[in-house]
Amino acid sequence: MNKEVLVIGGGIAGIQACLDLADQGMTVYLVERLPSIGGKMAQLDKTFPTNDCSICIMGPKLFEVERHPNTQLLTYTEVEEVSGEAGNFTVKVRKKPRYVEEDKCTACGLCADKCPVAVPDQFNMGMSTRKAIYKYFPQGIPSVYTIDDSACRIFKGKKCNICAKICEAKAVNYEQKETVFELNVGAIIVATGFEVFDPSDIKPYGYRTIPDVITAMEFERLLNASGPTGGHLERPSSLKIKAEIRQLEKQIKKAKTRLKSLEKKSEESGDETRKALEEMNERLPVLQAKGASLEELRDIAFVQCVGSRDLRYNAHCCSYGCMHSVKEAVVATEHGSELQSTIFLTDMRAYGKGFHQYCLRGASEYGIQFVRGRVAEIGVGDDGRPAVWCEDMDTRKVEERPFDLVVLATACVPSKGIENLSSMIGFDLDENGFVKTDPNKPANTSVKGIFVCGCAEGPMDIPSSVSMASAAASMAVQTVKAL
């Protein structure tokens, strides 16, 4: 019998389970497929109903996991194979190469500064860019950089190695290979979390086709200080215009210098360039005017139950969507008190401790408007802003209402890897694809010695995930001790 435990998934649930076990003297392996632990909670700006800054309250726990003598943190690592039985599982894991030596890297960030390759930053939901050598997020643990070999020039056979040259710690190592090794554990806790539903499946909502229709998670990053806008609340279309303006200004500068040089050696005529320059000079003010008109953000619509409570997509309720939107509305108002938020909902599900009062406060102190009625479609209004079609179930009026920004409260769906994991380990999934449990033994999967917690088991909010994580830890200890 083996006293060690494996926790799969480094979100808040996995972290809590890991810490509970470690504090009880168990040796714990925490496996996370991404370069850093933190999971979805780390991406949130604030949390309801206390408006605690998410990373602020989570940060200490990230540290603890790394610092705890009983934990072994395996990031950028995936489970390959599981065999054996309760008390004695053999787990094969594969650690992807970071091409950066974890023990040498001081996370000074010089490499990322100098790296010439920029790619979309998935932590910021692709709304900003990061370099090919990057840190998953500022407070990420372990605090080391990682080379994204799908982007890095070196791995495309091109000449580079700037990062290796600049690194004073000599931490960069393009030769680093993946490592495969086996763990022997007595119990396993599955804490693989959830995915955010992709609303582009819902054609009438125009996600990705209509500008300024975004998901709640994207909005979360827009609100966040370390997000793509540094916490300055702006709609994507405004960001886009600004980028265009910067681009154009560059081109104008180029053209001007070119013109000068042409004038010097007079014979060759600069008419073409001159024409182009004139054209650009005309275009600039137009863009700038458009940019200015998009600058301030006055009204936001929150669309509830996007892909949830919908037999065509996910029959289940995401459990946190209502509160999540109220919170985002509250926080948004704190960014700009002139801002008006409207939440379009089916049922207001504020069923947790302090949730109902939070909503009441949202209405009274932050002027949030609650409209009962699910949004039928989102179109483009006459003024080019996204326009929401909805029947107000209280007034029974069908209205088209334009907004500066529309935020989709997307469904909570099972994580992509869970099917693979369930066939690998043999535990059952429910009809919705979450890990099946016995209602009276909530942390038990269908396989002895395998436990589950957090959104892998089904949609739930943070406190529930944390409580359930402790529950899974207790079950794991009980199993191991019983043997």
Add this chain to the structure above:
Amino acid sequence: MSIQDLIEKTKVSFCQDCGVCTGSCPVSRVLPGFSPQQMVAKYVLSSDLGMEDEVLGEQDVWSCLTCALCLQRCPSKVEYLEFVRGVREEAFRAGNKITHAHDGILQTITQMQTSGLPQNRTAWAREAGTIKEEGEYYLFVGCVPYFDVLFKDMGVSPLGSASDMLKILNKFGIEPVVSDEERCCGHDMLWSGNVDLFKELALHNVELIKRLGCKKVIFGCPEGYLTFKEYYPLYCTDMGLDAVHFYDLVYDQIQEGTFQLSPLEQKVTYHDPCRLGRMAGMYDSPREIIASIPGIKFVEMERNREEAVCCGISCWANCSSYSKQIQMDRIKEAEATGADTLITACPKCNIHFSCALSSAEMGLEVKDLTQLMASAMGI
């Protein structure tokens, strides 16, 4: 079927009263107070309290276009169309009748057809091309001959498309059967709650076509096609007949490359008829056909395929200010694409848009897809 059973069957009790149906409904947007959701809630409750009669007298059940957009979007998968059809049957029985457009001429005609009087449905066909007395294919002509009479002055020629269709079929080597004894497919009766008359027409047509030894029934009209495919079987057991849409035939031929198309320099957009698109699921064949014509530039409207909006009227009922509003919105949408031609695949859509255009200043022309085909084939 009693409203209570209807509620069970069509799962309307699954309604989450979220209002997506009403928010989507083209009628609700222009006719204040009309709400599919409210209708559901109302009928469910009244049947629970045994007060069906109170509501069965109300008009809103006739205002529905049965365009199936709400069905498309309902998160509870409520079978709203079947529900409305069922309610209409009950309402009809209760003496609550649909208000007819064109002072009911077309309904009267249909009514008259049930009497045995012999018709002259084939004359045009003999002129247009070759038809047979018996054979594998039956060409279901439907109502177009009457439409022609009524709406010529609007510049539409439904019968024109019918003859084009026959010509094209002949080119493909298909010489279909056309019969004087054919009767209206009954679509409008079915959606007006007059299910008895519908049954009568359905049985007659099926019996006739079988008698002529046909196996496949070709339709150019979405309503006929859908009705024959989906609703005849509800009332005629072992039909043993396949409904084939003309466009599917054409598409097959195009893929086999059996014929040449001369180029047309046009920019066109396409309107999905509710019956053909959402209800029969045919979105691609028409588009493929258009794409196959050299020189043609095809652009989609903002709301297309599953999301397309109705032409504003169904089964010749309630032609009113709100139907006009819906039509105008739709043709504006078509114009916004920059197309010069709005292609339709349904004689009724064709008529309604032409009507709307006649009262609007627009550089837009409505054209039937079959006729477009014909001109590309040099017919």
Add this chain to the structure above:
Amino acid sequence: METELRTGVFICHCGINISGVLDIEDLCEYARTLPGVVTVQANLFTCAETGTSEIKAAVKEHDLNRVVVAACTPRTHEPIFRASCQEAGINPYFFEMVNIREHCSWVHRHDKEGAQAKARDLIRMGVAKALFLEPLETFRSKVEPKALVIGAGIAGMTSALAIANQGFEVILLEKEVEMGGLLRHLHKVAPSDMTAAELIGEKIAAIEKDKRIQCFTSAALEEVTGYVGNYAVRFSCGDESYSDKVGVIIVATGGASLKPVDLYNYDGEHVITQSELEIKLKDGNIGAKSIVMVQCVGARIPERNYCSRICCMVGIKNSLHIKEIVKDAKIFVLFRDIQAYGVENEALFFKAKEAGVRFIRYSLESPPVVEDGKVKIYHAGMGKEISLPADLVVLSTPIVAHDDAESISRILKVPIDEHKFFLEAHAKLSPLDFATSGIYLCGNAHYPATVREATYQALGAASRASIVLSHDTVERVGTVAAVKEELCSSCFACVKVCPYQVPHMNERGKAEIEPMQCQGCGICVAECPAEAIKFAYVSDEQITAACEALYAA
């Protein structure tokens, strides 16, 4: 301490949480002018690895012996920075934290000038206090490997069994004559469809079989003293009185369902509560064909402005059970918002709709009216008031706190909220802990919960508790009072004032304080007329220094 005092000040932007309101540059400039300060640094996130390593680096580079961090609340972040100090090789108690977020930038957004001035003052006070910080030593004490679980409902029983299975002894107290709590009165539990009797039956049997669990019914908690790892508890069982020592305590005292007195003509006969319906369901005799359920009875109203979380599902579950008994029953559920959150609840909600249970929404403004044999309600679909036949009206009332919640909170010295539910240490990340270490909570005592939720909370609380129990000792940092015997005038002031009766007179007739027992409140320190009690954690010098730094002339 003759060594020169060298203080480093670290000021956190906390993204824009602080820097959005306060001018960090100005604060840095200012801090540089303060006595003893040798270096000042600003960090985007001082708590991030980068921030803490900057602290460690600075300690080395500037040979610091005092560290002041101006950031958020020490209640969450002090441990991190103390650890950083320790890692940097200075005593973790040579650290002082200044709260310029919760107490400044977040609460004075509309008065940036005032906020800036306040932040300067707070930093000045912190730095002044830092000069008088003292190193603290750590004491250890033995852990009683035993738990006290208060309440033997589904939560308490689950906790007790889990802790026992983890190898520790448990005392389980139940104030009623038998175990089982609210479930004793229930018919079946959703979604497993198991009967409540079976469910608690299993647990009770397991508890009675388990030698590690001592269960006392008809028991009452009377007194709790001591500290984590070492609580002395006194309770009565019948007229017997017991005393014992435990390492941890779990509060699983549950809740009660509200009696809807004077609400909707409640009469307990034709107008009953869900709990009363459960009894009818048990007997399999409903005695009604037309049933109307009213949700949110006495909940989500100004007087009781919380959602009781479980009532909607109770209503849905019971309407399905009614249908099992009375096939053709007509059931209307009048609701405001259906709380069918998650996977199973939503599924059950659809199942009820499929079974023909009807749901009609009402608003707080126009609640239903219960009359003899019918319920009147405004129906949006009809656009008018309608009246529903009802030979039985079932009121869904919220779970409310037990009357004894207050007394228990007093005995344990743990807080309760405005609705008298026990208040956890942190709503998000410590849902099962109290601020007082060694005491935990779960189930309805915390907030209304389904059986599933109560169960995993109970298991979770057991896990939290086992963290303490699985160690032989608890560490206790020396945040304690100590008598300077040479100064003691043996006046007994400390002995009289200490709420924990810790100080006692030793054989030399001088006051003495047992560090492991001392709770570190400092009451005696303030009381002692001879200034004979030393309290290194919060010394008079520190407080005075802070006072003197209050005002910059």
Add this chain to the structure above:
Amino acid sequence: MNNFEPLIAVFSCHYCSYAAADLAGSSRIQYPPNTRIIKVPCTGRISVNHILRALECGADGVYVAGCLEGTCHFVSGNFKAKQRVQSAKSLLGEINIEPERVQMYFMSAAEGSKFANVAKEMTETIKELGPSPLKGTNTQ
């Protein structure tokens, strides 16, 4: 003296009023920036002299904020504090300084809004009274 901004010292206990102040923060409840918290484990730690020193050192007002009566984390610390605040008030009366400059408040960890209201209330009271007569006279 409407432009007079009082300086108010607050002695807060770790378990209740300091937590309440944190909650006021995380709930973003706004209140005047005149208060300066000095954190102590329990209000029972505060002696009469601490209160007087705060005034002497330039505070225009001082208040002690402890747990709700009966729920003190240290059982009776807040009662002790109440007594000491009382005697501080009487002493001030003797030397002819408005006793209202010193107050005792009770609040739970869950009462962020109460903390904010108390801060408001106290600030207004002291604004009424004007600057402390001791201001500047302190010899430190």
